[in-house]
Amino acid sequence: xxxxxxxxxxxxxxxxxxxxxxxxxxxxxxxxxxxxxxxxxxxxxxxxxxxxxxxxxxxxxxxxxxxxxxxxxxxxxxxxxxxxxxxxxxxxxxxxxxxxxxxxxxxxxxxxxxxxxxxxxxxxxxx
Numbered sequence: 001x002x003x004x005x006x007x008x009x010x011x012x013x014x015x016x017x018x019x020x021x022x023x024x025x026x027x028x029x030x031x032x033x034x035x036x037x038x039x040x041x042x043x044x045x046x047x048x049x050x051x052x053x054x055x056x057x058x059x060x061x062x063x064x065x066x067x068x069x070x071x072x073x074x075x076x077x078x079x080x081x082x083x084x085x086x087x088x089x090x091x092x093x094x095x096x097x098x099x100x101x102x103x104x105x106x107x108x109x110x111x112x113x114x115x116x117x118x119x120x121x122x123x124x125x126x127x
Contacts, residue, residue: 001065009054009060013076016056020044021098024105028112034066040100 021044023037041108046052064071073078077091086094 002063003069006067006069009056009063010076010080013054013060013080015054016040017044017076017081021101022105024109025067026101027041027105027109029111031109034109037105044098047075 019037020040023033023040026032027037047054054075058088060076061071082088082091086097
C-alpha cells in the first residue's frame with residue numbers, strides 16, 4: 001500500500017510540473033485554467049529559488065520508508081527529472097527553458113484572447 005502511495009506522489013508531481021510549465025498552453029483552450037497554471041508556476045519558482053520543501057516529496061519519502069524502499073537523496077527533480085528530461089548538471093539551463101516555455105504560453109494566451117474579442121468591442125484601455 002505505501003509503495004502505491006509513493007508512486008502516486010511521483011505521478012502527482014509529474015502532473016503538477018506539467019501544469020506549471022505547460023498549463024498556459026492548455027489555457028488557450030480553457031481560459032479558466034490560467035489561474036491554476038499561474039499558481040503552479042509560482043509554487044515551482046518558490047520551491048526552486050527559495051529551496052522550499054515540497055509536500056509531495058515529503059509524502060513520497062515517508063511512503064517509501066514505510067514500504068521498505070530505499071530513500072532518495074534530494075528532491076523530485078533530482079530523482080525523477082534530471083537525467084531524463086535534461087542532463088544532470090544542467091539545471092540552470094532547464095530552468096531557463098522552462099521559464100521561456102511558460103512566458104511563451106502566456107504571450108500566446110494574450111494573442112488568443114485578443115483574437116477572440118468580438119470586432120468593435122473596446123479594449124481594456126478604452127473602458
